[in-house]
Amino acid sequence: MGWADPRAHLAGDAVAVAPTLLGAVLTAGDVAIRITEVEAYRGTDDPGSHAFRGRTRRNGVMFGEAGRLYAYFTYGMHVCVNVVTGAVDEPQAVLLRAGEVVAGIETARARRASARRDVDLARGPARLASALGLTLADDGVDLLDGGAVRLVAPAHPEPDTARGPRTGVSGPGGGADYPWRFWLPDDPTVSPYRAHVPRRR
DNA sequence: GATAGGATGCTCT
């Protein structure tokens, strides 16, 4: 099964593509993760998106072709990764929020020394990137050219997917108006929902 | 189990 034409599949609308990424496998070197939780971020009509205020140095990859990796740095210490979707010049991406390590578990454990259980190795977007060893240097890499970092379609579409508000998104865009978080119900690797809390200096 | 607070630096205004 899988996707007949992966590039064309990912070029669809982020909100439509996001649930189809559940069950797909993202590989980076020795480690592979089966995706269990994602969030869609769309272009200029989405106040929660990095691309809402137009193109900047950071979000440039979102405006490129579908099937590339968008990696960004946040909170002074964490990297999060997205799969770019949509057409060129139509900024869209799907944030990979959590997954299950299906290969290279020894490497993942070494990178995530604080994780007490294997289900915590990639339970959260920054944890997922850390377990895979992804950094800002991987921003913009093509996931479909068979390189060290690549995405493989699920063997079959996941029959049961849940949907709800996005996690940690500030301002408008974080509420029920944008139920663009998708996950596999009852999967132990799905991250707990947390609403956005403003930080004091 | 839950909640609170600190860490830490890139990115954009």
Next chain:
DNA sequence: GAGCATCCTATCC
């Protein structure tokens, strides 16, 4: 300079 698509540890049930 302010804000951030977060995680970890400590502490309290």
